[in-house]
Amino acid sequence: MDFGVMMFPTDYAVAPDELATMVEERGFESLFFPEHTHIPASRETPYPAGDPLPQEYWHTHDPFVALTAAAGATERLKLATGICLIVERDPITTAKAVASLDVLCGGRFLFGVGAGWNVEEMANHGTDAHRRFSLMRERVEAMKAIWTQDEASYHGDRVNFERIWSWPKPAQKPHPPVIVGGNGARVLSRVVAYGDEWMPNAIEQPQDLRKRIDSLGELAEQAGRTRPPVSLYAAPAKPELVEGYREAGVSRYIFFLPSAGRQETEKRLDQRAALVEQAGAG
Numbered sequence: 065m066d067f068g069v070m071m072f073p074t075d076y077a078v079a080p081d082e083l084a085t086m087v088e089e090r091g092f093e094s095l096f097f098p099e100h101t102h103i104p105a106s107r108e109t110p111y112p113a114g115d116p117l118p119q120e121y122w123h124t125h126d127p128f129v130a131l132t133a134a135a136g137a138t139e140r141l142k143l144a145t146g147i148c149l150i151v152e153r154d155p156i157t158t159a160k161a162v163a164s165l166d167v168l169c170g171g172r173f174l175f176g177v178g179a180g181w182n183v184e185e186m187a188n189h190g191t192d193a194h195r196r197f198s199l200m201r202e203r204v205e206a207m208k209a210i211w212t213q214d215e216a217s218y219h220g221d222r223v224n225f226e227r228i229w230s231w232p233k234p235a236q237k238p239h240p241p242v243i244v245g246g247n248g249a250r251v252l253s254r255v256v257a258y259g260d261e262w263m264p265n266a267i268e269q270p271q272d273l274r275k276r277i278d279s280l281g282e283l284a285e286q287a288g289r290t291r292p293p294v295s296l297y298a299a300p301a302k303p304e305l306v307e308g309y310r311e312a313g314v315s316r317y318i319f320f321l322p323s324a325g326r327q328e329t330e331k332r333l334d335q336r337a338a339l340v341e342q343a344g345a346g
Contacts, residue, residue, distance in 0.1 A: 068094035068318040072120035073130040077323035084134030088141040096146030104184040135169035144174035147245040152189040159207040171235035178245035211239040270308030277313040306343035
């Protein structure tokens with residue numbers, strides 16, 4: 065099992081490049097940055113974790129800019145969006161950003177994607193929340209075409225373009241892993257349809273997650289592919305649970321860190337590193 069870290073890279077927290085250096089120095093495999101372009105001041109959609117909504121949601125840096133800073137400060141650390149709200153982004157420009165970052169970081173990028181939860185935020189981007197999952201699929205499929213075809217075309221209900229040129233192509237072939245986030249009832253079908261990995265949020269006990277991972281394996285087998293790897297997002301910092309999730313089939317364990325300054329972040333990273341050592345990283 066690999067161990068990673070996720071944090072909202074805000075304007076009041078430790079800088080992304082400093083954070084990445086500290087994460088790499090402590091032997092973590094990956095660093096995940098979430099995304100919100102903005103938060104509507106008149107928000108009506110309930111925050112899934114319960115109100116009030118934490119301020120990091122509207123203070124976070126653009127993830128691709130923050131990850132580029134992190135890339136320049138590290139050599140081995142995998143750099144990830146966790147998650148990129150692709151339903152709020154143009155697929156052509158996002159494909160360019162992903163490919164550029166993957167080339168510049170030497171093929172260390174992981175592309176976590178999701179459809180989000182904030183209805184008002186999506187609406188400001190012209191996205192119908194009721195159709196966001198079909199939109200996400202088309203945009204991911206369109207980006208794959210751009211990454212893998214010299215003269216790319218894509219024709220869907222929501223995304224449509226004919227014969228475009230776009231370079232660079234990603235360093236990873238055929239493209240960086242597409243990690244589909246979410247815990248919803250249909251997420252496993254989405255993972256099998258167009259994802260390379262699944263990244264559920266840590267709201268389930270190991271035994272509950274084991275059932276869903278088994279179901280993922282069954283769906284993958286029916287589709288003629290092997291079961292995709294599973295990363296546990298915002299995983300609990302409890303050593304007694306790590307082994308249970310490992311046995312359930314989790315291959316990457318991603319700890320949450322609150323947005324904070326350097327001193328507090330170093331303290332929490334040391335605690336997580338000690339937990340990893342205690343749990344065993346095998």
